[in-house]
Amino acid sequence: MKHPYAMALPHQRWRSAMTRCAPGEIDPVVSSSWRISASDRIATAGSCFAQHVARRLRAAGLGVLDTEPAHSILSEATAEAFGYGLYSARFGSLYTARQLLQLFRRAYGRFAPMEDEWEEDGRLYDPFRPAIQPRGFPTRKEFELDRVRHLAAVREMFEAASVFVFTLGLTECWRSRLDGAVYPLCPGVAAGEFDPDRHEFHNLSAQETIDDLDGFLVELREVNPGVRVILTVSPVPLAATAEPRHVWTSTTASKAVLRVAAEEISRRPGVTYFPSYEVITSPAARGAYYQDDLREITAEGVDHVMRLFFKHMIEEDALANAPPPEVKDDFLERSQKMADVLCEEASLDPVD
Amino acid sequence: MDDGWVCIGHSHVGALGQASGGALDVINFWDVGDLWAHWDAELLRPLREDLAARVANGRVVISAIGGSAHFVLGMVEHVQPFDFVLSSDPDLPLDETRQLLPLDAVRETIKDLAMPLLRGLSVVAGLANGPLIHIAPPPPLAVVLHARTKFEFPREHFIGKTDMPTPKWPRYKMWRLHCEVIEDYCNQHGVRYLDAPRSAVDDEGFLRPDLDADGMHGTIEYGKLVLDDIWRAL
Numbered sequence: 111m112k113h114p115y116a117m118a119l120p121h122q123r124w125r126s127a128m129t130r131c132a133p134g135e136i137d138p139v140v141s142s143s144w145r146i147s148a149s150d151r152i153a154t155a156g157s158c159f160a161q162h163v164a165r166r167l168r169a170a171g172l173g174v175l176d177t178e179p180a181h182s183i184l185s186e187a188t189a190e191a192f193g194y195g196l197y198s199a200r201f202g203s204l205y206t207a208r209q210l211l212q213l214f215r216r217a218y219g220r221f222a223p224m225e226d227e228w229e230e231d232g233r234l235y236d237p238f239r240p241a242i243q244p245r246g247f248p249t250r251k252e253f254e255l256d257r258v259r260h261l262a263a264v265r266e267m268f269e270a271a272s273v274f275v276f277t278l279g280l281t282e283c284w285r286s287r288l289d290g291a292v293y294p295l296c297p298g299v300a301a302g303e304f305d306p307d308r309h310e311f312h313n314l315s316a317q318e319t320i321d322d323l324d325g326f327l328v329e330l331r332e333v334n335p336g337v338r339v340i341l342t343v344s345p346v347p348l349a350a351t352a353e354p355r356h357v358w359t360s361t362t363a364s365k366a367v368l369r370v371a372a373e374e375i376s377r378r379p380g381v382t383y384f385p386s387y388e389v390i391t392s393p394a395a396r397g398a399y400y401q402d403d404l405r406e407i408t409a410e411g412v413d414h415v416m417r418l419f420f421k422h423m424i425e426e427d428a429l430a431n432a433p434p435p436e437v438k439d440d441f442l443e444r445s446q447k448m449a450d451v452l453c454e455e456a457s458l459d460p461v462d
Numbered sequence: 463m464d465d466g467w468v469c470i471g472h473s474h475v476g477a478l479g480q481a482s483g484g485a486l487d488v489i490n491f492w493d494v495g496d497l498w499a500h501w502d503a504e505l506l507r508p509l510r511e512d513l514a515a516r517v518a519n520g521r522v523v524i525s526a527i528g529g530s531a532h533f534v535l536g537m538v539e540h541v542q543p544f545d546f547v548l549s550s551d552p553d554l555p556l557d558e559t560r561q562l563l564p565l566d567a568v569r570e571t572i573k574d575l576a577m578p579l580l581r582g583l584s585v586v587a588g589l590a591n592g593p594l595i596h597i598a599p600p601p602p603l604a605v606v607l608h609a610r611t612k613f614e615f616p617r618e619h620f621i622g623k624t625d626m627p628t629p630k631w632p633r634y635k636m637w638r639l640h641c642e643v644i645e646d647y648c649n650q651h652g653v654r655y656l657d658a659p660r661s662a663v664d665d666e667g668f669l670r671p672d673l674d675a676d677g678m679h680g681t682i683e684y685g686k687l688v689l690d691d692i693w694r695a696l
Binding site for chain 1: 472473474476477492530533534535537538540542544546547549552556558561562563564565566567568570571574575675676677678679
């Protein structure tokens with residue numbers, strides 16, 4: 111009887127899978143058990159890398175959910191600066207699985223963090239999305255109303271999504287000593303003030319990450335039983351580590367934990383792991399998918415990932431059936447023209 | 463009474479010029495065109511030199527540059543109605559059925575609309591030798607009676623509801639925010655800013671209907687109130 115490796119397929123062998131094709135042709139996805147259709151409503155969340163996914167899917171005309179969209183009177187630059195359109199609601203980056211679970215529980219009133227606002231120079235900041243507005247919220251009224259509407263939009267996203275794409279980014283986080291609430295950024299970095307009596311560093315273990323993802327899936331399916339989940343791991347290294355060791359060592363540890371957690375969770379029904387991390391970090395890429403800072407991903411790297419995503423995760427006819435892109439709102443341009451007509455008349459003939 | 467005064471700007475100069483009985487030297491950009499965008503163009507040199515000399519010689523220079531940004535934003539109701547909380551007056555009525563926009567984001571939109579014209583104010587500031595006063599645009603009306611439907615915009619191509627103005631409080635806040643943007647700009651460029659005359663508004667701060675010319679501009683009587691305020695400010 112032949113040993114099992116004798117029957118290994120080409121993609122299972124290093125030489126055939128990794129050395130006999132061009133770097134841009136490396137395909138660690140191989141196949142998928144299900145695909146996204148034109149009628150799917152895709153929600154995206156996670157670390158910064160998830161923005162690439164959302165942007166490309168939206169550009170292809172697929173049904174990417176945005177339950178907290180920018181108003182069309184805002185310019186693209188303003189909308190982006192205010193955190194609109196980056197993910198499926200305006201929650202900013204969710205770097206850890208704990209943040210994702212916490213967002214869900216906050217949205218459904220299952221967790222109310224004790225330290226839930228930061229004040230600085232007369233402005234309020236949301237500790238759970240401290241950079242969502244360039245200078246925070248100018249009034250308490252806006253802060254509170256916005257949060258209510260934001261969490262409603264988050265609930266809508268969780269309930270409306272038929273596919274939820276989550277990119278795991280980090281294990282290192284900062285949390286409240288009061289109740290364990292985790293922050294996307296260390297207090298004091300984008301807003302707030304670091305206080306060692308109230309804030310502590312925590313590096314989530316593989317088991318904690320698995321438990322958080324498991325907890326999230328259970329609770330998500332309570333409100334949306336049919337949702338399917340795609341997990342990815344961000345290939346972007348840590349910008350800094352709070353562990354007393356080299357940032358690269360922390361990066362490999364963190365990514366390993368996330369990869370293990372994603373592997374474990376992807377064995378659950380309706381959950382798929384998509385190997386964008388492997389595409390970018392592959393030895394075949396020889397580091398070429400990293401920009402000069404060795405952190406940010408090049409457009410070629412994103413292209414490679416998304417090429418495989420479309421090849422394996424999107425139904426062929428989904429793109430053909432995708433609705434046409436929305437017509438640009440020219441409200442302001444047309445209103446300006448209307449105002450100009452009035453202005454011209456008034457300047458010629460003022461009314462007594 | 464206003465001899466040697468210059469009034470420079472867009473359509474709001476019309477009411478002031480008439481209110482002065484012709485005493486004001488009015489430089490209306492609807493006559494001279496978009497000079498600021500081409501300030502260094504050789505072709506415009508004669509126009510530029512004439513304008514520069516008139517501003518430089520003005521004993522007092524009144525600027526009514528721009529002033530339409532809030533009107534552009536709220537003249538007609540957008541199909542996605544929005545509202546915001548004005549930080550300088552957070553207790554103003556807020557319609558919570560409308561999309562809540564961040565104040566700072568609306569401010570950016572108003573700046574996007576206002577700045578291309580307002581930048582001309584810094585040029586005027588560099589030319590003026592006498593006191594330079596920039597006046598606020600007239601406040602909005604509480605009730606808009608002017609039908610915008612006379613503008614024949616193909617509805618299917620226009621996202622605004624052409625037969626419906628934005629409700630009064632969002633419009634009022636847009637005007638206030640626009641005024642704040644203008645005042646900030648004036649402060650940055652050493653220009654004195656003058657708010658709309660108190661006597662021109664009703665108890666809620668809206669323009670008295672008898673001072674409204676067309677839903678956007680003040681009447682000649684409004685212009686007289688502005689000139690009175692300028693006199694007092696000087």
